Amino acid sequence: MSLYAIGDLHLSFGSGKPMDVFGPAWENHAQRLKDGFSALGPDDVCVICGDLTWAMSLEEAAEDFRFIDSLNGRKIILKGNHDYWWSTASKAKAFFKREGLTTIDILHNNCFHYEGAALCGSRGWLCDSGAADGHDRKIYDRELLRLEASLKAAGNGPDGLRRLCFMHYPPKYGGCECREVIDLLHKYRVELCCYGHLHGPVQKQAFNGRYEGIEYRLVAADFVDFKPIKII
């Protein structure tokens, strides 16, 4: 059994928004994702860090979720900024049940356990929003509550419980960082944080590596050549 992560599938089977317009890096990306997931076995788990589909509603997303369900392994998904189909986690769960999609779980104010590791996370928000007022600050504060709810859900656990975090937005990017997010990761002794959201040229400013003792990894699909990255 292995644990993987990838972000930003940006599927569009039902919404007619082909990704080829974003350049050759995205050509034939659904097939490349399928090939990438072929490395996983049925007992493997892959966390998908948001931006799953361009669809604006669950109904429009149905074909994309059928595709995700057909990929090897169990998938744990979280919300990205483009996931407009998302209204509530319970509506999405009911939709998956109705559609017979049995390999997709939702990470939202909760956590999953995998082989001695707690899988926690939340979407997050823009890096400099900690310093912002108004709307951005409100969303950021709500995301901090969600992230802490997820980290708390892991409980104290047995000694040696590893805590892994999955976000859509980078906690650290270019010259700025989400200080309160990073502080929460420290508070709950998170050792690794995977994130997505960054595409194309801005990936040059992505932070990959260790910072204050926590490992950060960008797993956006176009950054990892559409192959889920093995975490454990």
Ligand SMILES: [Fe+2]
């Ligand atoms: Fe995004």
Ligand SMILES: [Fe+2]
């Ligand atoms: Fe994205």
